[in-house]
Amino acid sequence: VGKAVALANQKGGVGKSTTAVNLSSAVASFGKKVLLIDVDPQGNATSGLGIEKEDVKYSLYDVISGRVKAEDAIIKNVYKNLDVMPSNIDLAGAEIELVNTVSRETRLKRALESLISNYDYIFMDCPPSLGLLTINALTAAHGVIIPIQCEYYALEGLGQLLKTIDLVREYLNPGLEIFGVLLTMYDSRTKLAQQVTAEVRNYFKEKVFKAIIPRSVRVSEAPSYGKPVIYYAPQSNGAQAYISLAREFVKGRRG
Amino acid sequence: VGKAVALANQKGGVGKSTTAVNLSSAVASFGKKVLLIDVDPQGNATSGLGIEKEDVKYSLYDVISGRVKAEDAIIKNVYKNLDVMPSNIDLAGAEIELVNTVSRETRLKRALESLISNYDYIFMDCPPSLGLLTINALTAAHGVIIPIQCEYYALEGLGQLLKTIDLVREYLNPGLEIFGVLLTMYDSRTKLAQQVTAEVRNYFKEKVFKAIIPRSVRVSEAPSYGKPVIYYAPQSNGAQAYISLAREFVKGRRG
Ligand SMILES: Nc1ncnc2c1ncn2[C@@H]1O[C@H](COP(=O)(O)OP(=O)(O)OP(=O)(O)O)[C@@H](O)[C@H]1O
């Protein structure tokens, strides 16, 4: 049975979508069957893989609101061994629509039951909030990867994120683990990056992935070509970092 | 009467808090009476100004839930001519608590009525979402400043943001204007920044501020010292850019 992984951090702009796109495609390039689900109404992971939102027939919104089965909203082989369940702006309405419904936190988990055995890994890209969409992803997940930007503000919300993970584990998903903490946009020239890195290692200890993603222009250019950086600029240090992260994740993942 | 300005963009990490902290302190350094309200539960603007969250007695959450008057939650003279209404994680609960209440969108606007004449400008830093907290800020504001990072993903959500501003103008706040669009984290060495800048100018035309904020390590280091960059590194190109933005904003603001 496949492992479901949420990319979550309510701090904005820390590299959740970039990691979802690049880690899922790197793992898929190893020959694993991978599904990427875009749980963010902004749909950055969708467009980062070159999918035009106008062409999307069914999205995660249609699945969560019960209109279609999960399989109907999947675009197959977007890249080698990589399927995508896209999202579009309709998903923005889901949070308010779900608030007063029954089992609002387990919609995504139930939708995935029928397809989880078709994949080795399912990655879910979360929006920058701890609202119902992120809660749905944490409830459906076996584990969480937490991208942390090597910047001062990035340290602030971690306590709240860990509290939310604990709450989900206690009430909704007892098996939820932290698969790892990923340092992103690391600029070795700045003191700040070194200070933040030291603090993150101090706080999370062995949960911090050995792979560190450097700040790299190729990484930020790749989405404008609709490609993961491992296909846009395979020799770049950003692409190489995501490949070693994928190796470390597949080899070392607990559970 | 003071002008209320919301810093809004649901895309994460585009420089909302950084702009809220540095623009408000630059305008205050000109001798204007300024209040900064932190409408983001993450409280980055609060800590970016050196305020310890444990020391905060009353926050925006206490004001919005009607427990205290706005004046009671204001910390005076955090920097020259700059008062702050801080936020802390309690505010994260407000979105869910407000959903089923009467006039949930106008809580902040009503709370500010008693104090708006004490200030020349009131800046509000919004979270990375278009939920009730951002709607409250847009409803209380005379105008919006939209920070846009010079990156590909930053272009995606703009249509939704403008739609939300239109909805607020139609149903909640007829006078809501766009005071301007601010290009942030501009790296002149990359083609991407030039491409994104060209697209933003094409889309927003004269609404784009002439001042462009460059990517600058001093800007990202300043919050770790609890200081606006204009006090942390006044000669840096980041500080100078925020000072010229402040001048342009104060001189050219319509209304
Ligand atoms: N390693 C990197 N080097 C350079 N730029 C990067 C890197 N990782 C991400 N970026 C850029 O930084 C910006 C923020 O990254 P991204 O959008 O992936 O973050 P996010 O956490 O998904 O944001 P949001 O909170 O809005 O969902 C994007 O423009 C992206 O292209």
Ligand SMILES: Nc1ncnc2c1ncn2[C@@H]1O[C@H](COP(=O)(O)OP(=O)(O)OP(=O)(O)O)[C@@H](O)[C@H]1O
């Ligand atoms: N001009 C700049 N140069 C370098 N770094 C910057 C600049 N502006 C902002 N940053 C850094 O980029 C990160 C994102 O900025 P900031 O937190 O202000 O964005 P935000 O839009 O408020 O994020 P959120 O969506 O989480 O509220 C921060 O770590 C900040 O220090």
Ligand SMILES: [Mg+2]
């Ligand atoms: Mg994202």
Ligand SMILES: [Mg+2]
């Ligand atoms: Mg912010």
